[in-house]
Amino acid sequence: xxxxxxxxxxKTQISKQASKKQKFIKLRKNKVHPKKVKREKIRNKIKQxxxxxxxxxxxxxxxxxxxNKSRKxxxxxxxxxxxxxxxRYGLNPNFIFFDELRNLVLKSSxxxxxxxxxxxxxxGRVKLAVVSGIFLNLEIPAAADLLVVGEDxxxxxxxxxxxxxxxxxxxxxxxxxxxxxxxEYRRRMFDRFLRVLLEGPHEVLIDxxxx
Amino acid sequence: xxxxxLEGLFDSKVRVRVLRFLFRNFPGFFTVVxxxxxxxxxxREVKRELARLGEIGLVKVKTLKVRSSR
Numbered sequence: 030x031x032x033x034x035x036x037x038x039x040k041t042q043i044s045k046q047a048s049k050k051q052k053f054i055k056l057r058k059n060k061v062h063p064k065k066v067k068r069e070k071i072r073n074k075i076k077q078x079x080x081x082x083x084x085x086x087x088x089x090x091x092x093x094x095x096x097n098k099s100r101k102x103x104x105x106x107x108x109x110x111x112x113x114x115x116x117r118y119g120l121n122p123n124f125i126f127f128d129e130l131r132n133l134v135l136k137s138s139x140x141x142x143x144x145x146x147x148x149x150x151x152x153g154r155v156k157l158a159v160v161s162g163i164f165l166n167l168e169i170p171a172a173a174d175l176l177v178v179g180e181d182x183x184x185x186x187x188x189x190x191x192x193x194x195x196x197x198x199x200x201x202x203x204x205x206x207x208x209x210x211x212x213e214y215r216r217r218m219f220d221r222f223l224r225v226l227l228e229g230p231h232e233v234l235i236d237x238x239x240x
Numbered sequence: 241x242x243x244x245x246l247e248g249l250f251d252s253k254v255r256v257r258v259l260r261f262l263f264r265n266f267p268g269f270f271t272v273v274x275x276x277x278x279x280x281x282x283x284r285e286v287k288r289e290l291a292r293l294g295e296i297g298l299v300k301v302k303t304l305k306v307r308s309s310r
Contacts, residue, residue: 110307111307112305112306112307113305113306113307114303114304114305114306115271115303115304115305116271116272116301116303116304117269117270117271117301117302117303117304118262118269118270118271118272118275118290118294118299118300118301118302119267119268119269119300119302120262120263120266120298120299121298121299121300122266124296124297124298127298130259130263130298131263131266133246134246134256134259134260134263135263135264163264192280193280196257196261196278196279196280197260198260198264199257199260199261199262199263199264199265199278200261200264200265
């Protein structure tokens with residue numbers, strides 16, 4: 030019983046509120062500025078005039094054509110800024126065996142030396158081959174890493190040999206090639222390049238001249 | 241002819257070459273393509289080796305966003 034009562038009370042309250050709202054809306058609707066005319070009145074007037082054929086309806090109103098026009102315009106493509114992610118790889122100096130590995134990897138083994146000698150001999154009539162710089166694991170870059178003296182050297186073989194050597198070593202190899210005449214001349218002249226190379230740390234691979 | 245010691249030790253020619261290249265130019269960071277070109281091996285092999293070396297923590301990766309022209 031109590032519940033029903035409460036429900037009824039609630040309903041009545043709601044209806045009261047609703048009626049208040051409606052009243053408020055009505056008040057607002059009636060509040061039209063005296064000089065302004067209601068829309069409905071205008072519509073009714075227009076209908077009357079149409080019936081009397083004083084007014085005509087035109088379908089193409091300004092508002093309708095506008096969106097069509099904008100559609101006809103070619104859509105400008107937005108300038109997109111493309112970002113490309115590039116990953117680069119390098120060594121982590123905090124690796125546990127970093128120094129040990131470096132010594133291991135950069136040490137040029139005697140077997141690679143003998144391989145090098147074989148390939149250099151196959152280039153042509155080689156009289157002298159001297160190695161320095163990278164091949165001796167020197168920190169300071171030498172004047173040349175590899176000096177070859179000889180005649181009739183196959184350029185194409187030389188190029189492929191150098192490419193292989195560089196891939197094996199890991200960096201560019203400073204290479205110089207001269208014939209015997211030039212070498213002797215330079216030696217007699219105490220050429221700076223040869224002196225630096227032959228007086229500094231170096232290793233002779235092939236020697237048919239008798240240094 | 242004696243087999244290459246390091247290649248036998250690391251059981252991969254590419255890995256030795258990649259390591260040698262990276263150790264030679266130590267503080268440098270390089271793209272996969274650059275490393276492959278210098279070590280004369282395919283990018284796929286180099287990528288695989290780099291991934292393996294990255295797992296141990298020897299190789300680090302730096303990823304940069306570069307504005308591409310297209």
